[in-house]
Amino acid sequence: MKMLINQSDIRSFNEDGVVILRGVFSEWIETLLKGAERHIENPSERALTHHHEKYKGQFLEDFCNWRAIPEYSDFIFNSSLASTASSLMKSNSVQLFHDHFFYKETNSGVPTPWHQDMPYYCVSGQQTVSFWLPLESREKSVSLKLLAGSHQLNKEIRPTSWASNESFYEDSEAFMDLPDIKEFTTKEWKTEPGDVVAFNFKTIHGANANIANTISRTLSFRLLGDDAVYKQRPGRTSPSFPGINQKNGERLREDWFPTLVSK
Numbered sequence: 001m002k003m004l005i006n007q008s009d010i011r012s013f014n015e016d017g018v019v020i021l022r023g024v025f026s027e028w029i030e031t032l033l034k035g036a037e038r039h040i041e042n043p044s045e046r047a048l049t050h051h052h053e054k055y056k057g058q059f060l061e062d063f064c065n066w067r068a069i070p071e072y073s074d075f076i077f078n079s080s081l082a083s084t085a086s087s088l089m090k091s092n093s094v095q096l097f098h099d100h101f102f103y104k105e106t107n108s109g110v111p112t113p114w115h116q117d118m119p120y121y122c123v124s125g126q127q128t129v130s131f132w133l134p135l136e137s138r139e140k141s142v143s144l145k146l147l148a149g150s151h152q153l154n155k156e157i158r159p160t161s162w163a164s165n166e167s168f169y170e171d172s173e174a175f176m177d178l179p180d181i182k183e184f185t186t187k188e189w190k191t192e193p194g195d196v197v198a199f200n201f202k203t204i205h206g207a208n209a210n211i212a213n214t215i216s217r218t219l220s221f222r223l224l225g226d227d228a229v230y231k232q233r234p235g236r237t238s239p240s241f242p243g244i245n246q247k248n249g250e251r252l253r254e255d256w257f258p259t260l261v262s263k
């Protein structure tokens with residue numbers, strides 16, 4: 001398979017916790033758009049919507065739909081997603097964690113707050129990667145923004161509910177507050193369909209609100225490497241996996257989280 005990334009991309013991903021890869025999934029955009037259209041017509045019962053009182057549009061997010069949307073599973077199993085993840089994470093194995101869809105209607109006005117993904121998840125480990133794939137051209141001001149090096153903080157950031165800003169778990173002592181974002185270099189790019197922003201689950205990131213007259217659809221595919229294992233959190237995770245029935249330190253069950261690469 002054609003190598004889509006180079007050593008400098010791998011270095012940036014590991015040092016900064018984020019790298020942009022230009023045009024690597026261009027040939028999959030038509031398929032993913034078809035999937036996103038199917039998805040928006042049939043959101044799952046896990047979908048959440050967010051509104052801003054001053055704006056008309058809504059922001060919908062939905063999780064774990066790769067089994068229901070054939071275009072997503074085609075992409076996951078047949079594109080270079082998994083081999084790219086293996087190179088970036090320097091991992092012999094790659095396991096699918098889940099997909100996450102972000103659909104922002106025109107003038108939805110709801111920002112994605114600064115956060116780390118990891119503390120919302122039932123996993124721990126260093127070898128993790130999310131691929132944030134915008135399906136339309138995105139100006140820098142409405143693209144993803146990430147804090148370089150924040151994946152190396154030695155405590156996780158306290159997760160909060162995006163709707164109420166309340167702490168997600170009762171045992172919130174295990175977490176730290178969001179650090180001063182001015183102490184980090186912010187990475188953000190104008191993006192085109194086919195580009196992907198790859199980042200570690202611990203990299204702090206957020207996005208400005210869509211106040212434009214254009215819709216914004218993005219898919220994030222979350223993948224796990226060799227050292228990623230199950231972690232019991234002090235409450236319900238997001239996404240939640242009811243009935244997962246796993247113990248701390250176990251590799252995630254293969255029947256729910258298929259292995260995509262195993263060297």
Ligand SMILES: O=C(O)CCC(=O)C(=O)O
Binds near residue numbers: 206
């Ligand atoms: O696109 C967004 O608004 C947020 C994306 C995000 O938080 C993620 O992919 O983890």
